[in-house]
Amino acid sequence: MPSPISREDVAHLASLARIDLSEAELEQLGAELPDILAHVATVQEAVQEPGAGDAEAMSHPQPISNVFREDVVTPGLSPDEALAGAPAAEDQRFLVPRILGEE
Template identity: 50%
Template sequence: MPNISRDEVAHLARLARLAVTEAELDKFAGQLDVILQSVARVGEVAAEDIPPTSHAVPLQNVFRDDLPSPGLTQQQALAGAPAVEQGRFRVPRILEEEA
């Protein structure tokens, strides 16, 4: 006999806006009971002396160190630009300036 009743399954189905048949109510009650029992067993195994973990194995950062390196000069950066004005990239105006 499942610990979760057919009425509770029907209530959950209504909350989730799921249409379930009478046969499905019995089936889902049994399945939900197995799930709830499994979760309860996991709770029994957890001990006070075992610290909570987020990962089963230790993780390690695989990124390289962030070290400063020389960048492009202004002339090098602007060398491939289609248009340059006053040492900057020249782009079409998209907003009107207010006076």
């Protein structure tokens, strides 16, 4: 098992990443970081092995396909129906309070 990383090293890495860690978290990560780095190294080795370049890149672990539906025109609301629930309307438009000063 790799040796733990010092609390000061973990604190330095946390400051570089702009992560605020408690004392307990600094101690815990000091013990866990070597294992995390070992796992990352294992993954890097697997990617760099001969034949690893033959694998097709993918964005999901399961094959997915985009499902399209036919674009069918359906009737919409008339202007009067759309504005029926509006608190205020003017010239077939929603009337909203002005939020910006006149320029």
